[in-house]
Amino acid sequence: MIGGYLLKGTLNRSPTIVRSTSLLLMVESFTSLLSFGGYEFLIIFVVVALSYRYTSSRLRLPPGPTPLPILGNIHQIPVASPEEGFARWRQKYGDVIHLSILRSSLIVLNSLDSARDLLEKKSAIYSDRPRFVLLNELMGWHNASTHVRYGPRFRKHRRFIHQTFNQQAALSLRPVQEKETLNLVRGFVDTPEQFAQHIRRFAAATIMKITYGRDITSVSDEFVLLAERAGSLTVQSGTPAASLVDFFPIMKHIPTWAPLAGFKRNARVVKEAVDRMMNIPFEMVKDQMVSGTANPCLTSRLLEACGETASFEDEEDIKGVAGTMYAAAEDTTVCVLVTFVLAMVLHPQNFKKAQEEMDKVIGVNRVPSIEDRGDLPYLECVLKEVYRWNPAAPLGIPHRLMEADVYNEHYIPEGSTVVANIYAMLQECSNPRQFHPERHLKGDLIDPQELVFGFGRRRCPGRYFADTGVWLVAANLVASVNISKAKNELGEEINPEVAFTPGFIRHPKPFPCQITARA
Numbered sequence: 211m212i213g214g215y216l217l218k219g220t221l222n223r224s225p226t227i228v229r230s231t232s233l234l235l236m237v238e239s240f241t242s243l244l245s246f247g248g249y250e251f252l253i254i255f256v257v258v259a260l261s262y263r264y265t266s267s268r269l270r271l272p273p274g275p276t277p278l279p280i281l282g283n284i285h286q287i288p289v290a291s292p293e294e295g296f297a298r299w300r301q302k303y304g305d306v307i308h309l310s311i312l313r314s315s316l317i318v319l320n321s322l323d324s325a326r327d328l329l330e331k332k333s334a335i336y337s338d339r340p341r342f343v344l345l346n347e348l349m350g351w352h353n354a355s356t357h358v359r360y361g362p363r364f365r366k367h368r369r370f371i372h373q374t375f376n377q378q379a380a381l382s383l384r385p386v387q388e389k390e391t392l393n394l395v396r397g398f399v400d401t402p403e404q405f406a407q408h409i410r411r412f413a414a415a416t417i418m419k420i421t422y423g424r425d426i427t428s429v430s431d432e433f434v435l436l437a438e439r440a441g442s443l444t445v446q447s448g449t450p451a452a453s454l455v456d457f458f459p460i461m462k463h464i465p466t467w468a469p470l471a472g473f474k475r476n477a478r479v480v481k482e483a484v485d486r487m488m489n490i491p492f493e494m495v496k497d498q499m500v501s502g503t504a505n506p507c508l509t510s511r512l513l514e515a516c517g518e519t520a521s522f523e524d525e526e527d528i529k530g531v532a533g534t535m536y537a538a539a540e541d542t543t544v545c546v547l548v549t550f551v552l553a554m555v556l557h558p559q560n561f562k563k564a565q566e567e568m569d570k571v572i573g574v575n576r577v578p579s580i581e582d583r584g585d586l587p588y589l590e591c592v593l594k595e596v597y598r599w600n601p602a603a604p605l606g607i608p609h610r611l612m613e614a615d616v617y618n619e620h621y622i623p624e625g626s627t628v629v630a631n632i633y634a635m636l637q638e639c640s641n642p643r644q645f646h647p648e649r650h651l652k653g654d655l656i657d658p659q660e661l662v663f664g665f666g667r668r669r670c671p672g673r674y675f676a677d678t679g680v681w682l683v684a685a686n687l688v689a690s691v692n693i694s695k696a697k698n699e700l701g702e703e704i705n706p707e708v709a710f711t712p713g714f715i716r717h718p719k720p721f722p723c724q725i726t727a728r729a
């Protein structure tokens with residue numbers, strides 16, 4: 211998260227990226243006293259306009275496109291692939307760009323140095339998340355670890371996650387990943403045309419087993435469907451119109467029967483789905499613990515650790531952590547692995563080189579295991595290039611600045627939403643759009659893994675687990691199957707289009723390919 215639909219959710223409103231200024235909060239409490247009609251928009255408009263005049267003698271902000279009064283740069287934010295648009299602006303405005311959106315500041319960090327200087331060196335003030343009214347307050351994602359606000363609750367979530375996913379603990383998760391890797395390879399061989407489904411099943415099965423002790427044999431499993439429904443409803447209902455509530459939190463008080471309240475009615479349906487996704491697997495584990503049939507898993511371990519004295523808040527936090535795992539892990543892992551397959555289809559010479567290395571090191575009588583990783587440097591370069599060429603979450607998840615800051619003589623206002631443009635940072639090399647694993651051989655380029663999992667105290671806590679899973683799948687595919695271009699009815703090779711879906715997760719668009727077992 212960046213994961214999946216939670217990241218997508220934030221993406222859909224990322225431009226916004228609403229900041230609850232004290233001003234808007236004042237407006238909210240003031241106007242909530244009034245009955246709801248068309249007045250609120252007028253009041254908000256006037257107060258925002260006045261505040262604009264009042265504070266227009268601002269200190270020097272970082273450079274950025276010239277904003278319109280009140281609306282700011284809202285009309286200039288690239289919608290389809292904001293990461294690419296922001297990267298293009300880098301030449302004109304520099305590494306740190308300021309955009310204003312309805313008086314909120316959005317800071318885009320286009321360089322690794324600026325991301326490290328701010329999100330890491332000053333992580334004490336850059337580790338909050340923006341207030342997501344639609345997602346958290348209306349759609350029920352308020353317990354999600356990806357969105358939890360900085361403070362004691364954030365630390366508790368990180369502690370809970372860390373117990374299972376820290377570098378050392380993640381070693382004990384390998385058997386699940388190895389078993390599911392073999393299932394994935396079998397699926398690739400048996401029904402190669404469904405390779406993307408096999409990747410999805412792998413990602414779902416590993417995370418569901420670890421989180422709830424659940425064995426997943428197909429993506430039609432009840433728990434997967436619950437999570438998918440919550441995710442897809444969230445994305446469908448996160449329309450730009452619905453996202454207005456992020457700009458004007460007062461709108462959340464509109465009665466559901468009012469004509470303007472369609473977004474609230476939709477959000478209520480989403481909330482039901484999110485609650486079911488959080489509650490049903492959690493209650494199952496609790497029941498199994500009572501009957502002594504629970505498989506040890508993240509949820510059972512956290513419940514055990516809280517013991518008899520688990521408070522309502524503890525249970526909500528455990529549910530939130532567990533419920534976030536699928537959302538954060540599935541989409542991102544799928545994106546990386548499908549990108550790997552696409553890159554191998556497009557670049558058979560790289561795939562062949564990886565196979566030659568594999569055959570030399572492992573031979574043909576066994577499958578590769580993670581212990582072989584250090585002996586397969588070319589495969590390592592291929593994976594680094596996969597992470598670089600198409601970073602799964604190109605803008606990460608927005609951070610929020612908790613107090614005003616000054617950076618390179620520029621003023622960054624308190625409450626700014628700060629976005630790390632991971633995509634732009636990974637373009638800092640020659641011919642960046644070319645897939646070229648050899649560029650990592652010399653070791654003078656930054657390891658993309660340093661960036662693709664985000665920065666500072668919010669850095670992805672699932673990174674060790676995610677990277678091990680990605681390596682196992684890639685290594686076993688290299689060892690066991692041939693991947694090549696599909697052919698049309700004339701026997702001609704089909705060159706897949708290199709295109710990515712717009713959204714917070716840059717999924718490769720579906721593409722054909724040919725997969726066969728290695729002789």
Ligand code: HEM
Nearest residue numbers: 211212356538539542602606607663664665668670672676
């Ligand atoms: C290759 C796959 C993955 C990628 C590329 C990825 C990337 C990211 C990114 C960019 C962030 C935002 C970091 C920031 O705010 O600076 C994030 C957050 C997060 N990721 Fe991952 N992730 C992946 C897999 C996973 C997995 C497998 C899990 C769970 C086991 C996970 C759990 C989380 C959680 C809980 C957060 C929120 C952390 C917080 O807000 O404190 N991710 N991830």
